[in-house]
Amino acid sequence: MYDVCSFTHRCIVETIEGLRDGLTQFSGLSRTAVIFSIKPDDPIQIYDPQRLLTGHEPKFKELYIDNDDWRKKINISYDKKKFSNLIVEKNLELAGLISYGGRSSSVVYQMWFTEHHPDMCSIGPTERWLEQAVWRFSHDIANEEDLYTGISGSFLREYATHAVRDYLVDEMNALIGWDTQVRIYPILEAVLKISRTPEEGAWPKGELIFVEKRSLPMMEFMTKFPEAEQPMLENVGHIRKLLQSVENSDRKLVSDEKTIIGIIKGEKPDFSITADFKGRYGFLKLNDNIVCSFTDGSFKSTTRKANLVQVEEALLESSMEPVKASTLFKIVTSLVHNAATQRHGCSIVIDLNEKPIFISGHSLEQPLDLENHEYLELTKSLSKVDGALHLGGDLKLHGFACLLDGHYIPGEDRARGARFNSALRFTAEHDNIIVIVVSSDDHVSIMIDGIALNTSCLWKSSLFYNKPLLLEKWVTI
Known part of the structure; x- marks a missing residue:
């Protein structure tokens, strides 16, 4: 039976754990996995401690077991002392996954995987993260145990800013060529510092754009500062104070990455990097494409928009007319x-019963028609009042400040507070009810039938999967 050596096992485990921890900070709870073969004649192996790749067995069997195309592509001579001659293996485009791999003299094949979260601004930085895992693993295997430093895991845990920078550099080189003088690190450092600098108690708002010096003569400025000033x-x-001049407007501060012009x-x-400050958070854009968000002094992959796909599916599967369900x-x-x-x-009760149920709270003499913009805006304000909004399938608000109650059920989470658990109990005791809970830290939970649909689970590594396995064996488990 083929088995990996203890040194290779250690490299794999430390790299994958660092990668997982870093991506979890960047994108939310994330799993990671790798498929690899060290030497040209070695069998293909897999390390998937949290079962990220479960469900893709048929595809991996087709790619790696049923044919040798992946092995025939190896056109690098094996030399465990070399790692720099890396040939890229791009994303396999598997549903729900981001993947990136490569071939080198020290590791003839490797493909790294992580989750494709539905609320990502862009997968670009995450691909750069996986690419770095490829480089680190090749480097560690080439160094062998005597020279192994063990820093790959720690390096990948702290890679967020570097991943954003690497993605921006790659895109910038593709858009405007390799001769650009724009330095990305000072831009990213300034964006994060400004984002956590309040002015008279207010967090920054407005756009700061970074451009190439050679594009400045072609730009139409409302005003420019004297070069010496x-x-x-x-x-x-100072920059934080200047942002007030473009707040809540279509004006933009312009920088060449060294000064404010x-x-x-x-x-x-045609080329710009934009920091769009929106208070306690903001978005980093390359031209008009969002790369990532930033908050609390760090970059994140999230769009900061709640993923309500379960709500959409439940409404479309209900007895409502499709047009009304969409509205x-x-x-x-x-x-x-x-x-x-x-x-x-706030909490939002979506009541899909033919006649809305009674919920204790502030009732209304006449339900508010939420297709009316003014009433919708009023409802947004009413959502600030303690208690839940009560929406019917008739597209109307039937009450606010509603009290949700119920008996204890398994699955309650005391760490989530009264609003979460009350909503969970309420949905367990009422049919045709969906409750959405938005916490003050903008986390969104969706409950139906006493179950929180989108609550992240903490995956534990299985003892059976605590070391690399032959892929041929894994696909049959």
Whole structure:
């Protein structure tokens, strides 16, 4: 029976754990896995301690067991002392996964995997993260045990800013060529510093764009600062004050990555990096494409929009007319996003019964028609009042400040607080009810029939999967 040596096992485990921890900080709870073969004649192996790849067995059998195409592509001579001649193996495009791999003299084949979270701004930084895992593993195997430093896991845990930078550099080189002088690290450092710098108690809002020096003469400025008086980007306090001049407008501060040049209004140049500050969070964009978000001094992959796909599916599968179901989903989405943006907690009861049930709370003489914009805006304000909103399948608000109660059920989470657990109990005791809970930290939970549909579970490594396995054996388990 073929088995990996203890050194290879150690490299795999430490690399995959560091990768997993780093991606969890960047994207939320994440799993990681790898498929690899060290030497040209070695069998293909898999290490998937948290069963990320379960369900893809037929595809892996087709790719790696039923034919040798992956092995025939190996056109690098094996030399365990070399790792720098890496040939990229790109994303396998498997549903729900992001993958990236490579071939080198020290590791003839490797493919790393993680989850494709539905609320990612872009998979680009995550691909760069997986690419770094490829490099680190090749490097560690080439060094062998005597020179192994064990830092790969720690390096990958702290890779977020580097992953964003590497992705931006790759895209920038593709868009405007290798001769650009724009340095990305100072931009990212400034963005994070500004994002956590309040001014008179207010968090930053407005757009700061970074452009190439050679594009400045072609830009139409509303105003420019004299060259000798242009504020340095590293003067974070000054930049934060200047942001007030573009707050809540279509004006933008312009920087060449060293100083603030001036203010423009309207179109940006063909290439720009934009930091769009929105208070306690913001978005980093390459031209008009969102790369990632930032909050609390770090970059995140999330779009910061609640993933309400379970709600949409439940509405479409209900007895509601499809048009009404779609309209109700848009109403609910608007309410949830408003609460998340304003960072106040709220609960929303979606009552799909033919006649709405009675819920104790503030009733209304006449239900509010939520297709009316003014009533929808009023409902957003009412969501700030303690208690739940009561929405019917008739697209109307039937009550607010509603009290949700019920008896104890298995699956309650005391760490989540009264709002979460009360909603969980309520849905367990009432049919045709969906409850959405938005916490003050903008986390969103969806409950139906006493079950929280989108609550993240903590995956534990199985003892059976605590070491690499032959892929041929894994696909038959």
